[in-house]
Structure formats: structure tokens, C-alpha cells
Amino acid sequence: MNHNRQSNDGKHDDDSALSDFLASLMDYTPTIPDELVEHYLAKSGFQCPDVRLIRLVAVATQKFVAEVANDALQHCKARQAAVVKDKREKQQKYKRLILTMDDLSKSLREYGVNVKQQEYFADSPSTGIDPATRDE
Amino acid sequence: MNNGCLENRKKEHDNSQKRPKSYKFGSKSDDFALAIAKVAVAQLCESVGFQGFHLSALETLSDISVRYIYSIGKTANLSANLAGRVEGNVFDIIHGLEDLGSNLGFSGASDVDRCVVSSGVVKDITHFVGVSDFIPFAYDVPGFPVVKESTKTGSFWEKGEDPPGEHIPSWLPAFPDPETYATRLSVENETMGVSNGKKTESELERVERNMDRSLLNLQLRFAHNENKGGSSHGSGYVATESNPYLAAPLHVGEKEVSSVVLPTKLSNEVALRNPVHVDVGNHVSVLETFAPAIEAMKSGLCDSDNVKKKLLYDQRPTVRFKIGIGKKSLGTMSDLNSQNEEDLLKIASWFGNDNEKDDKKRRVEKILKESVESSKE
Numbered sequence: 001m002n003h004n005r006q007s008n009d010g011k012h013d014d015d016s017a018l019s020d021f022l023a024s025l026m027d028y029t030p031t032i033p034d035e036l037v038e039h040y041l042a043k044s045g046f047q048c049p050d051v052r053l054i055r056l057v058a059v060a061t062q063k064f065v066a067e068v069a070n071d072a073l074q075h076c077k078a079r080q081a082a083v084v085k086d087k088r089e090k091q092q093k094y095k096r097l098i099l100t101m102d103d104l105s106k107s108l109r110e111y112g113v114n115v116k117q118q119e120y121f122a123d124s125p126s127t128g129i130d131p132a133t134r135d136e
Numbered sequence: 137m138n139n140g141c142l143e144n145r146k147k148e149h150d151n152s153q154k155r156p157k158s159y160k161f162g163s164k165s166d167d168f169a170l171a172i173a174k175v176a177v178a179q180l181c182e183s184v185g186f187q188g189f190h191l192s193a194l195e196t197l198s199d200i201s202v203r204y205i206y207s208i209g210k211t212a213n214l215s216a217n218l219a220g221r222v223e224g225n226v227f228d229i230i231h232g233l234e235d236l237g238s239n240l241g242f243s244g245a246s247d248v249d250r251c252v253v254s255s256g257v258v259k260d261i262t263h264f265v266g267v268s269d270f271i272p273f274a275y276d277v278p279g280f281p282v283v284k285e286s287t288k289t290g291s292f293w294e295k296g297e298d299p300p301g302e303h304i305p306s307w308l309p310a311f312p313d314p315e316t317y318a319t320r321l322s323v324e325n326e327t328m329g330v331s332n333g334k335k336t337e338s339e340l341e342r343v344e345r346n347m348d349r350s351l352l353n354l355q356l357r358f359a360h361n362e363n364k365g366g367s368s369h370g371s372g373y374v375a376t377e378s379n380p381y382l383a384a385p386l387h388v389g390e391k392e393v394s395s396v397v398l399p400t401k402l403s404n405e406v407a408l409r410n411p412v413h414v415d416v417g418n419h420v421s422v423l424e425t426f427a428p429a430i431e432a433m434k435s436g437l438c439d440s441d442n443v444k445k446k447l448l449y450d451q452r453p454t455v456r457f458k459i460g461i462g463k464k465s466l467g468t469m470s471d472l473n474s475q476n477e478e479d480l481l482k483i484a485s486w487f488g489n490d491n492e493k494d495d496k497k498r499r500v501e502k503i504l505k506e507s508v509e510s511s512k513e
């Protein structure tokens with residue numbers, strides 16, 4: 001009985017946390033507009049009159065895009081650091097951080113999305129091989 | 137999209153052109169939504185720290201984010217349907233998010249008896265909301281897609297009319313009012329009385345819209361103004377006369393038309409390869425106009441100057457012909473009459489003038505010819 005009561009209280013806390021969170025979503029306007037999310041949810045067949053759920057999906061997508069962009073940024077910075085390390089004697093020129101397909105495909109790879117592009121030319125025997133297997 | 141800090145200048149050859157997109161997310165109807173997604177994704181990347189993008193990378197990322205939304209919706213819909221519901225729930229969405237985040241993992245994924253409410257996904261999102269900055273979307277997005285209100289033509293039953301004939305059920309849409317097609321005939325008779333053999337008014341309006349005013353010769357313009365006076369008092373006029381196929385058939389002699397070109401006869405004598413376009417307003421027979429030229433070549437006149445002057449007076453300055461280029465005609469004419477080279481040169485110069493006309497004028501003649509042919513039906 002006690003155990004049940006505790007678990008009930010726990011669930012009640014979780015419920016309230018969730019409902020509080022959904023309420024707080026109405027204050028926070030996500031970057032991805034509601035109309036866009038509604039359009040694609042309608043396209044997928046998901047019907048919901050509740051605006052908070054739309055906001056929840058928008059925030060989730062924003063989190064996903066931010067994470068992917070962050071990983072791509074790390075890749076970009078790592079590449080720049082590698083270049084700078086070689087030419088440390090010369091002036092350290094920091095180029096602008098640009099989102100390229102290369103960085104994007106590397107970061108998306110960890111999320112299970114394959115955007116690998118065809119190599120333009122094959123200059124070595126290991127061109128086009130999966131980088132994970134290449135290390136082996 | 138022009139945000140001040142963003143630059144899409146670096147091009148990549150592979151994706152800079154229009155690539156074949158999948159039907160679901162790449163069709164033309166989705167362009168607006170994709171554009172909005174691109175702006176939103178660009179803003180997010182800028183907040184993360186990027187200062188520029190490759191256009192292809194931006195497009196790819198926005199496409200993926202759109203698919204992410206779509207797959208959340210699809211999974212949520214699936215779980216709602218499995219539970220026997222039509223409308224989605226917050227739990228359905230959390231299920232969808234867990235499915236999508238399952239390959240990366242979230243806290244509490246391995247718990248056997250976890251509750252959806254206390255899912256690690258929600259906690260991650262809550263944390264993210266608390267940490268991230270508030271970045272509003274750059275533009276005001278209208279509600280889309282805009283639903284067009286269908287103008288329903290009422291059924292027989294709704295209009296309170298009896299359907300003509302027992303075979304027509306009353307729930308079918310009613311026939312249009314007879315006024316919409318009956319008055320047009322009377323108006324057409326009027327216009328035929330006003331100007332000889334003009335086209336129907338709607339066609340004139342259409343032709344006018346298509347052509348540049350300055351290209352029409354003065355005669356046509358006056359004629360148009362006359363017709364316009366009749367059609368200006370009501371758009372219903374133009375609407376009702378839009379179908380020339382419903383016009384009553386014309387009797388012989390009711391409408392003046394230009395006489396028929398005799399191509400076989402002329403092709404032996406005059407080098408006319410291309411068909412001749414005659415202006416609608418000028419009912420000049422082709423044969424008549426070319427008669428002096430034919431005579432000149434046949435008889436080999438010495439006083440070609442007189443003939444030329446006579447021709448110039450007889451010939452209306454507004455008649456235009458579309459004839460083969462001067463070189464062609466010159467070549468074949470020289471076969472016939474090699475003696476009178478002066479005459480040939482002068483005659484060729486008349487044809488040569490036509491070559492200087494613009495393409496626009498040729499198009500004008502083409503449109504007029506087509507309308508003449510259609511009005512003859």
C-alpha cells in the first residue's frame with residue numbers, strides 16, 4: 001500500500017511536471033513557427049486541436065536542429081584547428097565558420113541520417129570508403 | 137532569404153542546380169513551407185555560432201528538419217490509432233519522440249516499467265528550453281495552406297427549381313440561367329451591324345491584352361474603340377460572349393470576308409511560298425493587289441516607274457503581307473524574267489520592306505489570322 005501511495009505521488013509529480021512544462025511552453029515561442037509545424041503534422045495525418053502539443057513538437061525539432069548544428073560546428077572548428085596547427089608560425093587567420101555539406105554529413109551520420117555525396121574524383125584507393133572502416 | 141549575417145555565396149556544383157526531389161517534400165506545392173523552414177533553420181544555426189552557409193547544406197538541413205516533424209506526426213498518429221483514437225495525445229507525441237531518439241538514446245530508455253510521463257525525452261526538452269535563448273522567427277507567417285472557398289452552384293432542389301425532364305434528379309447542380317447565354321446572340325448582331333465583319337468582343341479584348349497598342353494600325357484602333365464603347369458597360373457582356381462556338385451560324389453574305397487566295401495559280405507566276413496574312417479590317421483581295429505585279433512581270437513593262445506609282449496610289453498603306461524573304465523571291469523571279477532587272481529590283485524592294493518588320497508585328501498578324509479563321513466558323 002505504501003509503495004503504491006509513493007508511486008502514485010511520484011506519478012502525480014511527474015504529471016504535474018509535464019503539465020507545468022506544457023504550460024511554460026506557451027510562454028516560450030520556439031523559433032520554428034507554429035504554422036509550419038501544423039502544416040507538416042497535418043500532412044502526416046496527426047490531428048490535434050491542442051496548441052501546446054504543436055509547441056512541443058516545434059521545440060523538439062528545434063532541439064534536434066540545434067544539436068545537429070552544434071555537432072557540425074564542432075567538426076568545423078576541429079578542422080580549422082587542425083589547419084592552424086600546421087601553420088602555427090604564420091599568422092593565425094581565423095576564417096568564418098561556414099556550414100558545409102561535409103561537416104553536416106559527418107554530424108548527421110551519428111543521428112542515423114545518411115547524406116553522403118558521391119566523390120567528385122577518386123584520387124586514392126581508399127576514396128569513398130566508410131570512414132569508420134577506413135580506420136581499421 | 138536575406139538575413140544580414142547570412143551569406144549563401146559559396147556554391148557547390150552538385151547541389152546548386154535544381155536536383156530531382158522526392159515527391160513528398162520537394163514538389164512545387166511545398167516550396168513555401170520549405171522556404172519558411174530554411175529561414176528558421178538558418179536562424180537556429182546562426183544562434184549556434186555559424187556565420188555562413190553553403191546553400192546546399194542549408195537546404196539539406198531544412199529538408200531533414202521538415203522530415204523530422206513529419207515522422208513525429210506519423211508515429212504519433214500511429215500510436216493514437218493503435219489506441220483506438222483519432223486525435224493525438226501528448227503521450228502519442230512522447231512515444232514518437234522516443235522512437236526517433238532511440239538510436240541515440242535518452243536517459244531512462246532501458247527502464248522496464250517506465251512511465252511515459254517521466255520520460256527522459258521530456259526531461260531533455262525541458263532542459264533545452266531552460267538553457268536556450270529565445271529566438272523569435274524572423275517573419276510573420278500567415279496561416280497556410282489557404283483554403284479556397286468553393287462557390288457551390290446550388291442544386292435544383294436548393295434553388296427551388298424543377299429540373300427540366302424527369303431523368304434529371306433534383307440533387308444535381310442546376311443549369312445556368314438562360315440569360316447568361318441568350319442575350320449574347322442579340323449583342324452579337326448589334327456588333328455586326330456596327331462594324332463590318334469584326335470578331336466577337338471577347339476575342340478583341342483578349343487580342344488587345346496580348347498585343348502592344350502601338351502595333352495596331354490606326355484603322356483597327358478606331359474599330360476597337362467603337363467596339364469598346366459597346367462592351368464597357370458590363371463585364372457580363374464579355375463573360376457571356378466568351379464562347380464563339382455557341383454562336384448561331386452565319387448565313388451566306390451576312391459577314392464580309394476577304395476573297396480566297398488562289399495559291400496554285402500564283403505559285404507559278406509569283407514566288408509566294410509563305411501564306412499571306414491579311415488584316416481583318418482591310419478587305420483587299422490578294423489577287424487584286426498582286427495583279428499589277430503579275431502583269432508587270434508577264435508583260436515586261438518598260439515604264440515600270442508609272443506602274444510603281446500607280447500601285448503605290450492604289451495600295452493602301454496599312455495592308456501588310458507576310459511573304460517570303462526578298463532573296464528567295466528575287467531568285468525565282470529572275471528565272472522568269474531575266475531581262476527587266478530594274479523592275480525586279482523595284483518589286484523586290486516592296487517585299488524587302490516586310491522583312492524589316494518586327495517579330496511582334498508578325499505575331500500580331502498571326503493572331504489576327506487565327507481570329508479570322510475562328511470567326512469564320
